[in-house]
Amino acid sequence: MSQKLIDAMADLDEDLIVSEVKALVEKKVPTLEIISYLQEGMGIVGKRFEQKEYFLSELIMSAELFNTASALLGGIGGAASSKYGTFVMGTIYDDIHDIGKNIVTTVMSSNGFHVVDLGVDVPTAKYIEAIKEYKPKVIGISCLLTTAFDNVKECISSIEAAGLRDSVKILIGGGPVDEATCKYVKADHVCRNAQETVEYAKKYMGV
Ligand code: B12
Structure with a gap:
């Protein structure tokens, strides 16, 4: 400590x-x-x-x-090699916070995931395109603003409307996000930090 x-x-x-x-x-x-x-x-x-x-x-x-x-x-974590599946990650639109997202993407890739980082202020269409293109089993949406919770909700319901929801598990995270947010936006799980993200992604990818 x-x-x-x-x-x-x-x-x-x-x-x-x-x-x-x-x-x-x-x-x-x-x-x-x-x-x-x-x-x-x-x-x-x-x-x-x-x-x-x-x-x-x-x-x-x-x-x-x-x-x-x-x-x-220096580099966070161990050696980077992509032995597990693809993890698509971004910060939801209207939100430009990226420090937490960057830690999660770095730790995920150093733990063997192939990470596709969509950046910040990511529109729903970009998530949908990425799911179609990379076929990830797990995606991550970062959100630091309570005012953007509705954007996350819209994004997830659009993924569902596009017929893609059953193919992906959706992890969310970021300072103000909690269990209640997770339920509200209809995500699968909220992760408090990068290590938890690695654990849940592994669980969802069956590794
Ligand atoms: C730094 C910061 C900024 C920087 C961001 C720089 C950057 N490049 O990211 C700047 C100055 C740009 C900024 C701007 C703003 N900010 Co700001 N910001 C912060 C601050 C102090 C720290 C955030 C941070 O980086 N934390 C450190 C990282 C490591 O933690 P983290 O993001 O939580 O990430 C960890 C976990 O949550 C998790 N995680 C994160 N994302 C994800 C995603 C997934 C999928 C998973 C699984 C896990 C995961 O893993 C990470 C690693 O452990 C917070 C305060 C706070 N307590 O969070 C306010 C805060 C988020 N900001 C706030 C506000 C209001 C703003 C502004 C609106 C201010 C303004 N008036 O303009 C703007 C909004 C700009 C925009 N449109 O996005 C508020 C939001 C309040 C609210 N209720 O929504 C906060 C909470 C401050 C406050 N208490 O008022 N901000």
Whole structure:
């Protein structure tokens, strides 16, 4: 547990983030554990933003600091080879958050999945095209904005209307997404982090 890193991220203290990440890497703390501290710090940044203690500039800065810290971690996970099936992933339309999505795609590909990353602000048509083209057994939709929950719901019901719903399991994730959201948008499962995504994707792909 590194309260120091959580606090440094929450306080947007770049020097402390860099030195603490380096110290944890030196101590061979697992990369995903270090990411979880950064994520917890980001959660506090979000709360301070909500309470108007931080403004948009701080949100932007937090994203930059997260990227700086990630760069110190090098490749996340192990060797990349695609021994399992294809995983299609994107951030739903109207939403441009991509830090969590990028962690999930990197960890999935380093765990042996072939990942097709559709990017951010992804329209429904692009998901449908990708399902037809790559025939994945599992897809992922990232959503960080409660205002975009209806977009996820629309996307999933359009996938169903296109006759493709039975062919894919749909995982969702992102800060405010929970079990109730999962039920509301009619996804199959909500994952809290990248490791859980690997586990569920394996389960759904039967590996
Ligand atoms: C950084 C950040 C930004 C950056 C994003 C930069 C980027 N390149 O992504 C910038 C500054 C651009 C930004 C903009 C905005 N943001 Co913002 N942002 C954040 C912040 C602080 C951190 C998000 C983050 O990266 N977390 C770290 C990652 C690692 O965590 P994660 O995304 O949850 O991902 C993990 C898991 O959830 C899971 N996961 C994620 N996705 C998926 C998908 C699948 C399929 C699976 C299985 C798992 C999975 O695995 C990941 C790894 O463990 C959050 C606060 C928070 N607590 O989340 C606010 C937050 C999400 N933002 C918010 C808001 C309001 C906005 C803006 C509307 C602000 C504005 N007024 O303009 C805009 C919206 C822009 C848009 N159209 O998308 C609100 C949303 C509130 C709400 N109820 O919807 C939050 C919650 C802040 C707050 N508390 O008010 N933001």
